[in-house]
Amino acid sequence: MKTKQDPRHIKREHLMQLLYTWDFQKKKSAQISSIVENIDNIDDLIRHAASQRPIEGINKIDLAILRLSIFELIMEKGAPYKVIVDEAVELGKEFGSDSSASFINGVLGKVIEEQKLDEQ
Secondary structure (H helix, E strand, O other), X not given: OOOXXXXXXXXXXXXXXHHHHHHHHOOOOHHHHHHHXXXXXXXXXXXXXXXXXXXXXXXXXXXXXXXXXXXXXXXXXXOOHHHHHHHHHHHHHHHXXXXXXXXXXHHHHHHHHXXXXXXX
Protein backbone atom coordinates (compact mmCIF):
# COMPACT_ATOMS: atom_id res chain seq x y z
CA MET A 1 0.00 0.00 0.00
CA LYS A 2 1.23 3.46 -0.93
CA THR A 3 1.82 5.99 1.81
CA LYS A 4 2.92 9.62 1.94
CA GLN A 5 6.29 8.31 3.15
CA ASP A 6 6.81 6.27 -0.02
CA PRO A 7 10.06 7.51 -1.62
CA ARG A 8 8.39 7.70 -5.06
CA HIS A 9 5.61 9.90 -3.67
CA ILE A 10 8.16 12.13 -1.93
CA LYS A 11 10.14 12.42 -5.18
CA ARG A 12 7.04 13.37 -7.18
CA GLU A 13 6.07 15.91 -4.54
CA HIS A 14 9.54 17.47 -4.72
CA LEU A 15 9.53 17.58 -8.53
CA MET A 16 6.06 19.14 -8.52
CA GLN A 17 7.32 21.85 -6.14
CA LEU A 18 10.33 22.53 -8.37
CA LEU A 19 8.06 22.84 -11.42
CA TYR A 20 5.76 25.18 -9.50
CA THR A 21 8.75 27.38 -8.60
CA TRP A 22 10.10 27.19 -12.16
CA ASP A 23 6.82 28.57 -13.49
CA PHE A 24 7.52 31.82 -11.65
CA GLN A 25 11.31 32.11 -11.78
CA LYS A 26 12.25 30.15 -14.93
CA LYS A 27 15.32 29.04 -13.00
CA LYS A 28 16.58 25.72 -14.35
CA SER A 29 17.23 22.82 -12.06
CA ALA A 30 18.97 19.61 -13.08
CA GLN A 31 16.14 17.63 -11.50
CA ILE A 32 13.50 19.06 -13.83
CA SER A 33 15.62 19.84 -16.90
CA SER A 34 14.10 16.99 -18.94
CA ILE A 35 10.60 18.19 -18.14
CA VAL A 36 11.45 21.82 -18.96
CA GLU A 37 13.03 20.76 -22.27
CA ASN A 38 9.70 19.15 -23.23
CA ILE A 39 7.46 21.85 -21.75
CA ASP A 40 6.09 23.05 -25.12
CA ASN A 41 4.98 19.53 -26.09
CA ILE A 42 3.56 18.91 -22.62
CA ASP A 43 1.67 22.22 -22.64
CA ASP A 44 0.25 21.42 -26.09
CA LEU A 45 -1.17 18.17 -24.70
CA ILE A 46 -2.65 20.08 -21.74
CA ARG A 47 -4.14 22.73 -24.05
CA HIS A 48 -5.79 20.05 -26.15
CA ALA A 49 -7.07 18.00 -23.20
CA ALA A 50 -8.29 21.04 -21.25
CA SER A 51 -9.46 23.11 -24.18
CA GLN A 52 -12.01 24.95 -22.03
CA ARG A 53 -9.17 26.56 -20.02
CA PRO A 54 -6.15 28.41 -21.36
CA ILE A 55 -2.82 27.41 -19.79
CA GLU A 56 -2.66 30.83 -18.11
CA GLY A 57 -6.02 30.15 -16.45
CA ILE A 58 -5.01 26.85 -14.86
CA ASN A 59 -4.10 26.95 -11.18
CA LYS A 60 -0.27 26.90 -10.99
CA ILE A 61 -0.20 23.91 -8.64
CA ASP A 62 -2.52 21.96 -10.95
CA LEU A 63 -0.35 22.93 -13.91
CA ALA A 64 2.82 21.71 -12.18
CA ILE A 65 1.13 18.40 -11.32
CA LEU A 66 -0.15 17.99 -14.88
CA ARG A 67 3.25 18.79 -16.39
CA LEU A 68 4.99 16.26 -14.19
CA SER A 69 2.36 13.58 -14.80
CA ILE A 70 2.25 14.05 -18.56
CA PHE A 71 6.04 13.92 -18.70
CA GLU A 72 5.92 10.62 -16.82
CA LEU A 73 3.14 9.28 -19.05
CA ILE A 74 4.46 10.30 -22.46
CA MET A 75 8.21 10.83 -22.26
CA GLU A 76 9.46 8.78 -19.33
CA LYS A 77 7.03 5.83 -19.48
CA GLY A 78 8.49 4.32 -16.32
CA ALA A 79 5.33 3.57 -14.34
CA PRO A 80 1.87 2.25 -15.28
CA TYR A 81 -0.50 5.05 -16.22
CA LYS A 82 -2.89 4.16 -13.38
CA VAL A 83 -0.13 4.73 -10.83
CA ILE A 84 0.78 8.09 -12.37
CA VAL A 85 -2.85 9.25 -12.41
CA ASP A 86 -3.40 8.09 -8.82
CA GLU A 87 -0.30 9.96 -7.65
CA ALA A 88 -1.34 13.09 -9.55
CA VAL A 89 -4.83 13.01 -8.02
CA GLU A 90 -3.31 12.56 -4.54
CA LEU A 91 -1.00 15.53 -5.10
CA GLY A 92 -4.00 17.56 -6.27
CA LYS A 93 -5.90 16.68 -3.10
CA GLU A 94 -2.91 17.49 -0.92
CA PHE A 95 -1.77 20.76 -2.53
CA GLY A 96 -4.52 22.00 -4.83
CA SER A 97 -7.99 23.41 -4.47
CA ASP A 98 -11.21 21.49 -3.88
CA SER A 99 -11.64 20.93 -7.61
CA SER A 100 -8.00 20.10 -8.40
CA ALA A 101 -8.23 16.32 -8.05
CA SER A 102 -11.19 15.97 -10.43
CA PHE A 103 -9.71 18.46 -12.93
CA ILE A 104 -6.34 16.67 -12.95
CA ASN A 105 -8.05 13.27 -13.27
CA GLY A 106 -10.14 14.51 -16.20
CA VAL A 107 -7.23 16.06 -18.09
CA LEU A 108 -5.00 13.03 -17.60
CA GLY A 109 -7.85 10.72 -18.59
CA LYS A 110 -8.26 12.59 -21.85
CA VAL A 111 -4.50 12.53 -22.54
CA ILE A 112 -4.41 8.78 -21.87
CA GLU A 113 -7.37 8.22 -24.18
CA GLU A 114 -6.02 10.42 -26.99
CA GLN A 115 -2.50 8.96 -26.77
CA LYS A 116 -4.01 5.45 -26.56
CA LEU A 117 -1.94 4.68 -23.46
CA ASP A 118 -4.72 2.46 -22.10
CA GLU A 119 -4.23 0.09 -25.05
CA GLN A 120 -0.53 -0.51 -24.42
